[in-house]
Amino acid sequence: MGRKKKKASKPWCWYCNREFDDEKILIQHQKAKHFKCHICHKKLYTGPGLSIHCMQVHKEAIDKVPNSLPNRSNIEIEIYGMEGIPSEDVKEHEKQKTGGGKGSDSDDDEPAAKKRATPALLGPGPSTVSPGILPTPMGPVPPGMYPGHMQMNQHMMQHFMQAPRMMMPGMRPLFPAASVSSSTPSKPTFPAYSNATISAPPTTSSAASSDLKENGEVKPPVAHSCPLVTATGAGSKIIHPPEDVSLEEIRARNSKYRPKPKPDAPTSHQSSVAPTMITPSTSQAEAVMYAQVAAHMSAAVAAARHQQAAAQAAAMRRPMMPGMVLPQMRVGVPVSVPPVMGMLPVMPQFNLVRPLQPGMLLPGGVMPMGMFPGSMGGMGSMGGMGGMGSMGGMMMQPRYR
Amino acid sequence: MTVTRVAESRTEFKLKSLPEDAISSVKFAPKSNQFLLVSSWDCSVRLYDVSANIERHKYSHELPVLDVCFRDAVHSYSGGLDQTLKMYDLNATNETILGEHKGAIRCVEFASEVNAVLTGSWDGTVKMWDSRVPNCVGTYNQGNERVYTMSIVGEKFVVGTSGRKIFVWDVRNMGHVNQRRESSLKYQTRCIRVFPNKQGYVLSSIEGRVAVEYLDSNPEVQKKKYAFKCHRIKEGGLEKIFPVNAISFHSVYNTFATGGSDGYVNIWDGFNKKRLCQFHRYNTAVSSLCFSHDGSALAIACSQLDDSQVEEPKPEDIVYIRYVTDQETKPK
Numbered sequence: 252m253g254r255k256k257k258k259a260s261k262p263w264c265w266y267c268n269r270e271f272d273d274e275k276i277l278i279q280h281q282k283a284k285h286f287k288c289h290i291c292h293k294k295l296y297t298g299p300g301l302s303i304h305c306m307q308v309h310k311e312a313i314d315k316v317p318n319s320l321p322n323r324s325n326i327e328i329e330i331y332g333m334e335g336i337p338s339e340d341v342k343e344h345e346k347q348k349t350g351g352g353k354g355s356d357s358d359d360d361e362p363a364a365k366k367r368a369t370p371a372l373l374g375p376g377p378s379t380v381s382p383g384i385l386p387t388p389m390g391p392v393p394p395g396m397y398p399g400h401m402q403m404n405q406h407m408m409q410h411f412m413q414a415p416r417m418m419m420p421g422m423r424p425l426f427p428a429a430s431v432s433s434s435t436p437s438k439p440t441f442p443a444y445s446n447a448t449i450s451a452p453p454t455t456s457s458a459a460s461s462d463l464k465e466n467g468e469v470k471p472p473v474a475h476s477c478p479l480v481t482a483t484g485a486g487s488k489i490i491h492p493p494e495d496v497s498l499e500e501i502r503a504r505n506s507k508y509r510p511k512p513k514p515d516a517p518t519s520h521q522s523s524v525a526p527t528m529i530t531p532s533t534s535q536a537e538a539v540m541y542a543q544v545a546a547h548m549s550a551a552v553a554a555a556r557h558q559q560a561a562a563q564a565a566a567m568r569r570p571m572m573p574g575m576v577l578p579q580m581r582v583g584v585p586v587s588v589p590p591v592m593g594m595l596p597v598m599p600q601f602n603l604v605r606p607l608q609p610g611m612l613l614p615g616g617v618m619p620m621g622m623f624p625g626s627m628g629g630m631g632s633m634g635g636m637g638g639m640g641s642m643g644g645m646m647m648q649p650r651y652r
Numbered sequence: 653m654t655v656t657r658v659a660e661s662r663t664e665f666k667l668k669s670l671p672e673d674a675i676s677s678v679k680f681a682p683k684s685n686q687f688l689l690v691s692s693w694d695c696s697v698r699l700y701d702v703s704a705n706i707e708r709h710k711y712s713h714e715l716p717v718l719d720v721c722f723r724d725a726v727h728s729y730s731g732g733l734d735q736t737l738k739m740y741d742l743n744a745t746n747e748t749i750l751g752e753h754k755g756a757i758r759c760v761e762f763a764s765e766v767n768a769v770l771t772g773s774w775d776g777t778v779k780m781w782d783s784r785v786p787n788c789v790g791t792y793n794q795g796n797e798r799v800y801t802m803s804i805v806g807e808k809f810v811v812g813t814s815g816r817k818i819f820v821w822d823v824r825n826m827g828h829v830n831q832r833r834e835s836s837l838k839y840q841t842r843c844i845r846v847f848p849n850k851q852g853y854v855l856s857s858i859e860g861r862v863a864v865e866y867l868d869s870n871p872e873v874q875k876k877k878y879a880f881k882c883h884r885i886k887e888g889g890l891e892k893i894f895p896v897n898a899i900s901f902h903s904v905y906n907t908f909a910t911g912g913s914d915g916y917v918n919i920w921d922g923f924n925k926k927r928l929c930q931f932h933r934y935n936t937a938v939s940s941l942c943f944s945h946d947g948s949a950l951a952i953a954c955s956q957l958d959d960s961q962v963e964e965p966k967p968e969d970i971v972y973i974r975y976v977t978d979q980e981t982k983p984k
Contacts, residue, residue, distance in 0.1 A: 291925065292984075487884075487891035490913055490961060491858045495840055497800050497814070498895065498957040499676070499718060500774065503733055503756060505959070508693065508716050510734075 260348045265328075265336045266319035268344075278332045284318045297335075298326045664974040667700055669707040674955035675969050676732070677719045678940045682764075685944030688951055689728055690971055691717035697730045699742055702949065702973050711740050711747055719760040721769075723783055729769050731757025737771050737781060750786045753779065759802040763809065763823045770809065770823070772799030778811055780826060790826055794819050803853060805846040808867065810853050812841040818855070820867060836863050836879060845899040847906055847922075852877075854908055854922060856896030860884045862910055864922045878925065883912030897957070900941040900950070902981045909950060911938025913961070917952055919976075921983040929980045936967035947981060950974045 262274040266285045271277040282294040286301050290309045295301040298316050305311045315324040329335045492501055502508070671692030681687040687708070688700045693716040699709040715733035722728055726743045729750070735757060737750040755775030763770055768789060769781040776796045780789040797813030804810075809821040816835035835841050839859035846853045852866035863879035883894045898911035902919075907928060909919045915934040920927055931952075940953040952972040956962050 293926075486889065487893050489839070489859050489893045489895075490958070491840075491895055492958060492960055495814075497758075497798075497840065497842075498897075499758065500798070502674070502693070502957055502959065503716070508733060510715060 260345055262333050263344060265330050265340060266316050266323050268320060268323075274332045281330075281332065285316050287317065289317060297329045297331055299329050302326045663976075664972055665705065667702070667971040667973065668705050669698075670971060671696055671698065671969060673716070673969065674957055675939055675953040675971060676717060676955075678942045678951040678953045678971055679721050680942050680944040680949070680951060681722050681725050683725065683945055685946060685949045687722075687725065688942070688971070688973070689720045689722060689730075690953070691720035691730055691732070692969070693717075693955075695732075697728065697740065699728070700971075702951075709740075709742055709745060711738075711745075713738065718756065718758050721760045721762050723762045723769070727783075729760050729762065729783075731760045731771055731773075735773070735775075737769065737779075739769075739783075748786065750781050751779070751788050753777070755798070758799050761802050761804045761809075763804050765804075765807050766823050768823070770802065770804065772802045772811055774798040776813075778802070778821075780823075792821070792826055792829075795832070800841055801844045803844050803846045805848060805850050808846050808850050810844050810846055812844040812855065814840070816841055818844070831867070831869065836865065836877065837861050842895050842897055843899045845901055845908065848901050848903045849906055854899050854901075856899055856910060858895035860893040860896060860912065860914075862896055862899075862920075880925070882910060882918055882927075883914045883916060885914055894937075897937065897939050898941040898953075900943045902943050902947040903945060904947045905982050907981050907983060909941050909943065911941045911952065913937035913956075913958065915954070917941065917950075919980055924983055926984065928982075928984070931974070934972070935970060937961070948975060950976050 261270045261272060262277040263270045264277055264281060264285070266281065269280070271280065282296065286295040286297060287293070288295065288301060288304055288309070290305065290311065293304065295304050301316070302313045305313045313326055316326050328337070491498070494501065667688075667690075671690060671694045673692055673694035675690055675692050677689075677691045679689045681689075686701060686703045688702050690698045690700060692698070695712050695714065695716055696710055697713070697717055697720050698707050700706070701708050713730065713732050713734050713736065717730050717732035719732070720728055720730040723739075726741060728740045728742060729737060730740070731737045731753070733756045735753045735755060737752070737757060737760065739748045739750050741747070750769065753771060753773035753775050754777075755773045757771050757773050759770075759772035761770045761772075762768075762783070763780075766780075767783050769783050770778055771781065772778045772794070776794055776798060778792045778794055778799060780792070781787065782789060794811050794813050795815070795817050797815045797817050799811055799813050801812040802810070804823065807822050807824050809823045811819040811821065812835070813819070816837070816839075818831075818833040818835055818841070819829050820831035820833065822830050835855060835857070837855065837857040837859070839857040839861070841855060842858050843856045844853050851868070852864065855863045855865060857863075860883040861879055861881050863877065865877045866873045868874070883896050885892045885894070892914070894913040896910050896912045899908055901908045905921075906923065907919055907921050909917055911917050915936055915938060917931045917934070917938055918927055919929050934952065934954045936954050936956045937958070938952060939955040939957055940951075942951045943949070944951075950973075952974060953970075954967070954972065955969045956967055
């Protein structure tokens with residue numbers, strides 16, 4: 252038996268009877284020629300794999316293996332390289348190749364026995380039979396077979412029974428999430444189009460109302476679902492800090508990235524923030540509180556971070572959203588005003604000519620970086636060149652390093 | 653199909669005299685693959701001659717620089733935590749301050765269509781600047797959300813912000829926002845890049861996922877949009893999901909590279925939904941990517957931005973230049 256294996260013929264393709272020097276090449280051939288999806292050109296691993304792919308991805312049934320011989324087009328049979336080929340066909344192929352020129356000692360009666368013995372077991376069936384169990388595969392073997400054959404038969408069975416199942420994980424598509432995005436519940440793309448011609452700042456009634464909703468209810472849950480690393484399930488972990496803030500913002504909180512501290516920094520911060528925000532004093536207080544929390548947060552050690560941060564983040568978010576963003580919504584601007592650049596001054600919050608406060612340029616850098624500048628309502632345009640003079644002073648400061 | 657290489661090869665090398673802190677952005681020059689701008693958290697902007705592998709110029713901001721871009725071969729714009737937009741003349745080696753934001757400047761892009769500079773800031777606005785003199789042309793609110801990423805190709809200008817908002821503008825008419833969208837991904841937007849053919853954009857999130865979206869709001873076109881998972885590593889039953897920090901388009905083939913905090917770079921064929929290849933794993937997270945104008949070279953910046961993930965010894969901040977082949981970047 253061992254002898255027979257050695258002189259076994261070259262690997263060949265069951266679907267088109269082509270011979271190959273290497274089974275690897277054969278597998279490549281099969282993937283390219285027989286297991287390639289005609290719609291998306293994805294290369295699958297087996298005939299059934301291709302049929303399932305076409306059914307699930309393209310909703311198309313495939314009844315024949317592409318480019319196969321007429322009698323070898325069965326899509327149901329799981330064949331991968333030389334594994335899974337019905338043994339009767341293996342025998343037949345060998346017989347053809349040897350052409351009887353080789354010693355026909357026992358080869359002649361073997362195929363006869365096999366032909367009757369194996370068909371019932373082959374095809375897609377074998378995967379239900381666990382390999383190595385002798386009695387099961389041997390069940391239908393007709394009496395009169397001698398042990399030598401039984402061994403060989405079993406050996407072959409093991410071969411192709413394991414293979415198809417091992418292939419299964421490999422069959423997963425490369426883009427498993429291809430359909431995921433379209434099925435996500437939050438699909439606001441289309442509603443958004445109705446706003447397409449609405450002015451840039453969210454000042455129209457419809458935009459404002461939607462924002463209100465977001466600030467009030469919709470947004471916090473979203474924000475909550477984002478930072479929680481467990482949100483994706485038990486088996487996975489998002490390698491990102493728990494807060495839903497960009498890595499750059501979190502990194503920027505690091506003290507070494509702040510400008511050299513100035514003694515009057517905190518006060519100037521507050522006084523300068525005030526004019527930029529068209530917000531009630533309550534939100535200022537909240538802003539300060541928030542800033543403190545954020546500062547505290549950045550000081551927190553990494554170890555305790557994950558749990559604490561989640562709680563803090565939650566605590567931080569709550570006061571901020573309604574308190575700081577809402578007030579801007581109250582600054583209503585008539586819908587009819589097209590906020591073209593030139594018309595900006597029409598809008599109260601676009602006070603281009605706002606006088607520059609002495610401490611004005613310091614705060615952004617000095618204030619705790621955890622503070623979200625975006626929520627400061629920074630809608631007013633910078634005083635253009637006005638800031639340059641004081642900026643020049645800033646430039647002279649030493650860098651942190 | 654998947655190519656994995658282990659060691660540094662002839663086709664790839666490290667830049668010399670690199671920044672001393674994390675690299676925030678790498679940008680190739682518009683018409684040559686010889687020059688590369690690198691902005692860093694060490695407050696510097698450096699210009700490298702990639703062919704000679706030397707640092708040509710260096711200038712500094714007061715605080716870390718978050719983004720940089722070229723106008724032409726000899727002018728760059730940069731901005732960062734110091735909230736200041738600087739223009740640097742690489743020939744005359746002098747700098748001009750064009751203006752300021754009220755928050756850190758996260759993104760700087762040059763809009764050749766209108767010959768203007770666009771800056772996106774954490775103050776919730778995008779500003780457009782005259783590209784030559786300090787003159788702010790306009791300020792455009794982005795829904796009061798902090799700007800996280802911006803991309804411009806021709807007139808198509810897409811801004812991604814906190815709160816998973818996306819704003820689509822036309823730079824020729826900044827009077828109104830063309831489309832406001834919400835990200836189709838459920839997690840924070842990390843990077844957006846517009847297709848070179850302007851049909852759509854690719855968006856990545858912190859949750860190892862990338863979406864391919866189309867700008868045409870026709871439902872037939874919208875049907876083509878999809879998203880896929882990537883930059884995830886299974887380790888002992890736990891799947892680690894990494895932020896996808898960087899995207900860069902191959903301008904010729906419309907394929908794109910993604911870089912993740914997992915340290916991998918993948919190249920994708922977005923139209924055929926195929927991964928073309930994966931490079932070897934880099935020493936740490938990939939923070940920025942940039943294809944050269946002809947797509948022959950890819951600059952890969954490796955820096956860990958997430959301090960909670962820094963292991964000892966701290967991984968080096970490195971810029972790799974990789975000369976890519978058609979096999980790696982051309983749709984099959």
